[in-house]
Amino acid sequence: MATNLLDFDLEGLVAYCEQLGEKRFRATQLFRWIHQRGISDFSLMSDLAKSLREKLAARAVVQVLPVVSTHESADGTIKWLFDVGQGDAVEAVFIPESDRGTLCVSSQAGCAVGCRFCSTGHQGFSRNLSTAEILAQLWYAEHFLRRHLGVDERVISNVVMMGMGEPLQNYDALVPALRTMLDDHGYGLSRRRVTVSTSGVVPMMDRLATDCPVALAVSLHAPSDVLRDSLVPLNRKYPLAELLDACLRYLPTAPRDFVTFEYCMLDGLNDTDAHADELIALIRHHPHTLDQRKGVPCKFNLIPFNPFPASGLLRSPADRVTNYAQKLSDAGIVTTVRKTRGDDIDAACGQLAGEVKDRTHVTHRIQIQRQKMPITASGARYHD
Ligand code: SF4
Secondary structure, three states, X not given: OOEEXXXXXXXXXXXXXXXXXXXXXXXXXXXHHHHHOOOOOHHHOOOOOHHHHHHHXXXXXXXXXXXXXXXXXXXXXXXXXXXXXXXXXXXXEEEEEOOEEEEEOOOEEEOOOOOOOOOOHHHOEEEEOOHHHHHHHHHHHHHHHHHHHOOOOOOOOEEEEOOOOOHHHOHHHHHHHHHHHHOOOOOOOOXXXXXXXXXXXXXXXXHHHHHOOOEEEEEOOOOOHHXXXXXXHHHHOOOHHHHHHHXXXXXXXXXXXXXXXXEEEEOOOOOOHHHHHHHHHHHHOOOOOOOOOOOOOEEEEEEEOOOOHHHOOOEOOHHHHHHHHHHHHHOOOXXXXXXXXXXXXXXXXXXXHHOOOOOOOHHHHHHHHHOOOOOOOOXXXXXX
C-alpha cells in the first residue's frame, strides 16, 4: 500500500526520505510543495530530481479526503463534510472574520465522551482519525479557499481543534498534525493561533504542555462536579479540582497566559445567577492558584447552545446570556459571548455527520442518563 505523505510532520518526512536515500533538504522541499503550495502530483514538483519524483510516484501518495458536501452560509461560513470511509463522515468549518480566518477541525469520527449538549457526542464513537485525515481537512480548506477567493497568500490564520471528537483522546495522531500546522515549512501558524479544545483529559494535557504547547481551551460548562458529571461524563474520571490543577500546570509552557473556558449556555441548567456565583467562587478560590486574588488565569467564552432534536435541551434566552456574562465580568473575569455563525447551514458541530448514523445507540443511553440529572435552581431538568 502506498504511503500517505500527509501522515508525516517534517521530521517524519525527513526519516521517510532518508529511507529512500534522500537528504533532509529534499524532504523540506517536498513538505513545502505539499502543504504550502497544495500540490499532490509529484510530477509537478519541478525542483525535485526526476529520480526522486519517480521513486515517490511508485510508493507514495498525497491522499486527501473525498468531499461529500460543501455548505456556504450567507455570513461566509463554509462547512465541508468529508468522507472517511465505512459510512463515517467528519466536518470542518471555516469562519471568516475581518482580522482572521479560523478553521475548526475534527479529530475523531464520532466521540466517546458523550457530552449531553453535543450532536457528535450523541452519535457515539467510531474511530480515531489519522494524522493525514486531520491534516487533509486543513490542506483541502486552505487550498480551496485560495482558489475560491483568487488569492495566493494564506487564508487560514487560526486553527481550533474543536470539531468532532476529543483531540486528546487521539494524541498520537494529533501531535504530528499540530507540528505541521506550526512548522514554517508547513502552514507556519503561530502557537497562539492554534488551539486544542479538550473536555479535560488531564494526563494528556500534561503531555501536550511538554510535547507541543499550543493555546488551550477547556470545555467547562458547569460550576460544580454534580452538574458537570451529568453534562460532561469525563468529569467523573477527572473532576473539576484535578482539571483546574492541570490547567495551572499547563500555563507555564503555554503560548498564552490564560486558559479559555468554553461554557455552553443551557436554559435552566447552568445559566442562573446562582450558577454564575458558584462559577466565580470555583475560579477565584481554587486552592492551588499562585495569586489568590485572581484565581485561575482564564477567559470565558459563553456559547449560545445550538439546539438539535435529540438533545432535549434549549438555548438560554439572550438576556440571560448577557446577564451571566455581566456577572462574570463584574467579578473581573474576561468574558465574551460567541457569535452564532452559519445558523443557516446547520453549523452545530456534528449535525451534518450525525445524519449518517447513530452507531452505538448512545442517544438512548443519554436519554436514560437524563432521568438521573440533578434538578437545577430553576427546578428544570431538561426540556423536551
Ligand atoms: S463536546 Fe467535544 S468531547 Fe464532548 S462529546 Fe462533543 S466532541 Fe466529544
